[in-house]
Amino acid sequence: MWQVGRVLALALLGLHCGPATPVGSASRPAMPATRSTSQGPGPAVGESFPAFEAFDQEGRRQTFESLRGPNGLLLNINRSVVW
Amino acid sequence: MELAGQEEGFRSAGLALASVIPEPVEVIREFTSRHAVRYPVLADVGSVLIKRIGLVDPGFKSDTVKDIPFAGSFVLDAQGIVRDKFFEPGNTDRRTGGSILVLAGAAGTHTTEIRTDHFTLRTSQSNVTVAPGQRIALVLDFEVEDKHHLYGVGDHSYRPLRLRVEQDPLLEIHELLWPTPRPYLFAPLNETVPVFEGRFRAVVDLTLRYDLPPGSPERPAHVAATLDYQVCSDTVCYPPGTLPLSWPLTLRPWLR
Numbered sequence: 001m002w003q004v005g006r007v008l009a010l011a012l013l014g015l016h017c018g019p020a021t022p023v024g025s026a027s028r029p030a031m032p033a034t035r036s037t038s039q040g041p042g043p044a045v046g047e048s049f050p051a052f053e054a055f056d057q058e059g060r061r062q063t064f065e066s067l068r069g070p071n072g073l074l075l076n077i078n079r080s081v082v083w
Numbered sequence: 084m085e086l087a088g089q090e091e092g093f094r095s096a097g098l099a100l101a102s103v104i105p106e107p108v109e110v111i112r113e114f115t116s117r118h119a120v121r122y123p124v125l126a127d128v129g130s131v132l133i134k135r136i137g138l139v140d141p142g143f144k145s146d147t148v149k150d151i152p153f154a155g156s157f158v159l160d161a162q163g164i165v166r167d168k169f170f171e172p173g174n175t176d177r178r179t180g181g182s183i184l185v186l187a188g189a190a191g192t193h194t195t196e197i198r199t200d201h202f203t204l205r206t207s208q209s210n211v212t213v214a215p216g217q218r219i220a221l222v223l224d225f226e227v228e229d230k231h232h233l234y235g236v237g238d239h240s241y242r243p244l245r246l247r248v249e250q251d252p253l254l255e256i257h258e259l260l261w262p263t264p265r266p267y268l269f270a271p272l273n274e275t276v277p278v279f280e281g282r283f284r285a286v287v288d289l290t291l292r293y294d295l296p297p298g299s300p301e302r303p304a305h306v307a308a309t310l311d312y313q314v315c316s317d318t319v320c321y322p323p324g325t326l327p328l329s330w331p332l333t334l335r336p337w338l339r
Contacts (some may be wrong), residue, residue, distance in 0.1 A: 040170025071097030
């Protein structure tokens with residue numbers, strides 16, 4: 001399981017790092033070579049995400065450093081939990 | 084709530100989950116408690132962070148709320164560098180956490196295996212239960228027998244791999260993503276053609292477009308498609324073939 005997790009972590013963090021290996025291998029299948037959705041507002045791929053802090057639903061003060069896992073963070077931006 | 088259901092998948096990849104919403108802590112607390120969301124949801128009151136990172140949607144007009152962000156996700160590495168981002172053009176469209184995992188190579192759910200004479204195809208998907216506006220991924224995992232190959236699109240007379248998805252008003256197909264085929268020289272005919280070999284994945288990206296009022300019961304649906312292909316070895320080509328494919332869906336309404 002830990003090997004699967006490591007491969008997945010490397011893949012998630014390399015999603016935008018150029019074309020995938022064209023020939024499949026026994027350890028990892030060849031993945032789609034292009035993905036057109038790495039665009040949009042906010043910091044660009046390759047840039048540092050600005051430092052931030054805010055309180056979460058439990059009243060805990062959170063920053064990137066307090067939130068991140070061993071391989072980073074998926075930060076989801078949403079409009080509302082009400083409407 | 085879909086993202087909350089994917090928390091284990093992201094944790095196995097060493098990625099923590101967090102959300103940012105421009106609403107007060109007490110409003111967020113009531114929501115996360117009601118829907119059992121355990122990962123941190125940050126109250127960006129006054130849209131301080133949202134404004135700092137340039138995410139305010141200028142197209143959103145309201146008399147009661149302001150500085151509303153575009154909705155999407157960033158993948159940050161352990162040093163805080165943006166490694167990927169997912170923002171959809173429609174302001175009600177939302178890419179699922181499951182589709183982010185599948186695009187990175189994670190196993191999909193609801194796997195079906197089809198064995199042909201020379202390759203195995205496993206279909207799966209990022210999500211089965213879906214909501215209006217969600218962008219999900221359908222997965223095709225191929226495993227081709229050694230010394231055999233399938234064809235990519237090119238200037239040749241072989242039948243290339245092609246997925247024909249049946250038109251359906253509840254679907255908007257965005258793109259079909261294939262890996263890069265490699266050039267294969269067939270010396271007896273002195274032709275070089277694009278081929279796929281070994282293990283590889285294709286992904287169909289689509290958004291669900293339907294209306295189900297809150298309170299409506301869930302209902303089943305499916306995505307139907309046909310795969311065209313032709314297999315050749317180093318010495319012989321087999322007749323072209325087709326495979327009928329299907330991915331099940333459960334359509335649920337908006338929760339609010």
